[in-house]
Amino acid sequence: xxxxxxxxxxxxxxxxxxxxxxxxxxxxxxxxxxxxxxxxxxxxxxxxxxxxxxxxxxxxxxxxxxxxxxxxxxxxxxxxxxxxxxxxxxxxxxxxxxxxxxxxxxxxxxxxxxxxxxxxxxxxxxxxxxxxxxxxxxxxxxxxxxxxxxxxxxxxxxxxxxxxxxxxxxxxxxxxxxxxxxxxxxxxxxxxxxxxxxxxxxxxxxxxxxxxxxxxxxxxxxxxxxxxxxxxxxxxxxxxxxxxxxxxxxxxxxxxxxxxxxxxxxxxxxxxxxxxxxxxxxxxxxxxxxxxxxxxxxxxxxxx
Amino acid sequence: xxxxxxxxxxxxxxxxxxxxxxxxxxxxxxxxxxxxxxxxxxxxxxxxxxxxxxxxxxxxxxxxxxxxxxxxxxxxxxxxxxxxxxxxxxxxxxxxxxxxxxxxxxxxxxxxxxxxxxxxxxxxxxxxxxxxxxxxxxxxxxxxxxxxxxxxxxxxxxxxxxxxxxxxxxxxxxxxxxxxxxxxxxxxxxxxxxxxxxxxxxxxxxxxxxxxxxxxxxxxxxxxxxxxxxxxxxxxxxxxxxxxxxxxxxxxxxxxxxxxxxxxxxxxxxxxxxxxxxxxxxxxxxxxxxxxxxxxxxxxxxxxxxxxxxxxxxxxxxxxxxxxxxxxxxxxxxxxxxxxxxxxxxxxxxxxxxxxx
Numbered sequence: 001x002x003x004x005x006x007x008x009x010x011x012x013x014x015x016x017x018x019x020x021x022x023x024x025x026x027x028x029x030x031x032x033x034x035x036x037x038x039x040x041x042x043x044x045x046x047x048x049x050x051x052x053x054x055x056x057x058x059x060x061x062x063x064x065x066x067x068x069x070x071x072x073x074x075x076x077x078x079x080x081x082x083x084x085x086x087x088x089x090x091x092x093x094x095x096x097x098x099x100x101x102x103x104x105x106x107x108x109x110x111x112x113x114x115x116x117x118x119x120x121x122x123x124x125x126x127x128x129x130x131x132x133x134x135x136x137x138x139x140x141x142x143x144x145x146x147x148x149x150x151x152x153x154x155x156x157x158x159x160x161x162x163x164x165x166x167x168x169x170x171x172x173x174x175x176x177x178x179x180x181x182x183x184x185x186x187x188x189x190x191x192x193x194x195x196x197x198x199x200x201x202x203x204x205x206x207x208x209x210x211x212x213x214x215x216x217x218x219x220x221x222x223x224x225x226x227x228x229x230x231x232x233x234x235x236x237x238x239x240x241x242x243x244x245x246x247x248x249x250x251x252x253x254x255x256x257x258x259x260x261x262x263x264x265x266x267x268x269x270x271x272x273x274x275x276x277x278x279x280x281x282x283x284x285x286x287x288x289x290x291x292x293x294x295x296x297x298x299x300x301x302x303x304x
Numbered sequence: 305x306x307x308x309x310x311x312x313x314x315x316x317x318x319x320x321x322x323x324x325x326x327x328x329x330x331x332x333x334x335x336x337x338x339x340x341x342x343x344x345x346x347x348x349x350x351x352x353x354x355x356x357x358x359x360x361x362x363x364x365x366x367x368x369x370x371x372x373x374x375x376x377x378x379x380x381x382x383x384x385x386x387x388x389x390x391x392x393x394x395x396x397x398x399x400x401x402x403x404x405x406x407x408x409x410x411x412x413x414x415x416x417x418x419x420x421x422x423x424x425x426x427x428x429x430x431x432x433x434x435x436x437x438x439x440x441x442x443x444x445x446x447x448x449x450x451x452x453x454x455x456x457x458x459x460x461x462x463x464x465x466x467x468x469x470x471x472x473x474x475x476x477x478x479x480x481x482x483x484x485x486x487x488x489x490x491x492x493x494x495x496x497x498x499x500x501x502x503x504x505x506x507x508x509x510x511x512x513x514x515x516x517x518x519x520x521x522x523x524x525x526x527x528x529x530x531x532x533x534x535x536x537x538x539x540x541x542x543x544x545x546x547x548x549x550x551x552x553x554x555x556x557x558x559x560x561x562x563x564x565x566x567x568x569x570x571x572x573x574x575x576x577x578x579x580x581x582x583x584x585x586x587x588x589x590x591x592x593x594x595x596x597x598x599x600x601x602x603x604x605x606x607x608x609x610x611x612x613x614x615x616x617x618x619x620x621x622x623x624x625x626x627x628x629x630x631x632x633x634x635x636x637x638x639x640x641x642x643x644x645x646x647x648x649x650x651x652x653x654x655x656x657x658x659x660x661x
Contacts, residue, residue, distance in 0.1 A: 094626070100367065111614060239443050276450070
């Protein structure tokens with residue numbers, strides 16, 4: 001029973017991470033058909049923003065020393081600013097380009113950001129000790145669950161609830177949903193394209209920062225490639241969930257998180273390093289059955 | 305059939321000129337170049353193979369692929385398994401099946417086998433990926449890159465894990481590199497004038513009209529995917545012989561990005577563009593390598609920090625996409641009649657349905 005509870009919490013916390021990542025991608029995809037390959041590098045950038053640039057092995061903690069009620073808003077701001085900046089400088093010029101062009105542009109941007117970090121901080125992973133108290137376990141129904149998992153799940157649920165409220169109850173949320181459904185029509189009905197897209201980028205950037213904080217706390221290291229693994233799965237989640245569907249992205253994120261944890265718990269020891277390969281295998285089976293994704297929105301049907 | 309002949313007569317100049325230009329580069333470098341310069345040229349020829357292979361799929365189908373470097377990985381490791389002396393394999397790669405562990409075949413036989421194995425893998429995985437719609441397929445190819453890298457970095461007993469496998473015979477030289485590049489160009493050209501190539505470009509320019517004319521999009525995309533995987537598998541094999549070591553890190557995001565940006569800079573939809581992009585970016589990379597080593601300016605050695613090269617290539621790619629989305633060649637091909645560059649295809653008409661593929 002306690003073992004089962006442990007697995008459930010593992011699955012939920014890993015799924016939360018993937019769901020947040022997938023949501024950040026799906027939001028931007030919804031409003032401008034851009035698959036943002038730079039998202040993973042936004043995550044890494046937010047983590048490294050806590051450190052002072054140096055190529056020494058030891059990390060010089062800079063902003064990371066702030067108390068959490070200042071650090072969290074600061075990082076969210078960094079994420080939002082980076083994301084909005086990339087929209088203003090780069091992606092705005094690709095509004096009318098085809099999706100393939102935008103994908104390469106975002107890939108190029110991500111590559112440039114990653115190498116900028118590499119230049120400033122070197123490729124060595126650096127240890128960064130944020131909030132050690134969060135790794136202590138708490139007693140829940142007889143199982144010992146790391147505090148961080150509980151916090152991660154709580155944060156994700158709060159973000160999901162806030163985003164749902166925002167999308168369903170506010171004017172900007174309405175505009176964003178309209179833009180995601182049919183961008184041209186929404187513009188003709190008076191939705192300001194630039195502000196809606198900028199807002200989507202800001203929210204997506206804040207989610208990247210949140211993922212960065214959770215990852216850094218969890219692993220205790222800052223690594224240039226740390227965003228890449230989460231992003232890979234988050235991308236897959238957006239495809240399985242049905243491109244352009246926000247609930248689909250979240251559901252698929254949790255689904256893949258759950259599948260990973262179940263594979264981790266049930267695979268024989270030798271095969272565990274291939275856990276991800278097994279997860280992708282399961283993904284392929286899902287796509288064979290439903291090529292359009294599990295929750296394909298009506299607006300995303302292929303018109304051929 | 306007679307029409308095919310006329311297509312060939314009008315366009316055969318493109319591959320011939322490209323191959324002749326490359327033979328000139330090979331001869332000059334063989335005659336006058338230093339050892340280091342020769343290695344740079346060989347690397348460029350291998351990159352031409354990769355980018356031309358990428359062009360076969362991306363250029364003809366209009367779909368982006370982030371996963372083709374995994375075929376390079378497959379080809380390189382297959383070559384390593386086939387050509388490393390059994391003595392060394394039994395020490396470092398214990399997990400190989402016995403028949404593979406005890407064979408050693410020469411390069412000329414191992415290279416085509418490596419290409420075929422990559423093509424076979426593409427056929428299997430492509431059946432799933434090509435079912436997806438355009439953007440989803442591109443993301444799925446990115447997943448493919450991740451899976452192959454994950455498996456090859458962790459399967460210690462067969463691939464040596466994160467470390468390198470050593471002992472591949474270093475039998476590459478400029479002429480073999482040229483031969484590989486010429487073969488890649490020839491295959492890509494023959495594919496692009498074949499029935500499948502023409503059909504696939506029709507689906508790229510006007511998907512609805514093409515499928516209304518009876519073209520099976522999934523099938524044509526799959527054919528291009530397999531052909532391009534074969535070329536890139538060959539390139540991977542030659543790359544393994546060039547470095548004489550392989551490790552999974554060499555076939556991941558960096559290579560994917562550099563080859564994609566070579567294709568973009570040259571012009572995504574043109575064979576000439578693929579080759580030109582490689583030459584331009586290779587020259588740029590070589591220049592930055594020198595700068596990173598340091599230049600002497602009035603007694604002072606000034607070296608730019610590592611990473612600048614990648615940042616600059618990233619920025620160049622974005623700028624080219626912004627201002628010259630059809631690349632340096634404007635998607636045109638070399639030919640006589642419209643000397644020097646002729647637009648092979650008239651610009652497709654922009655229609656309302658375009659945005660959705």
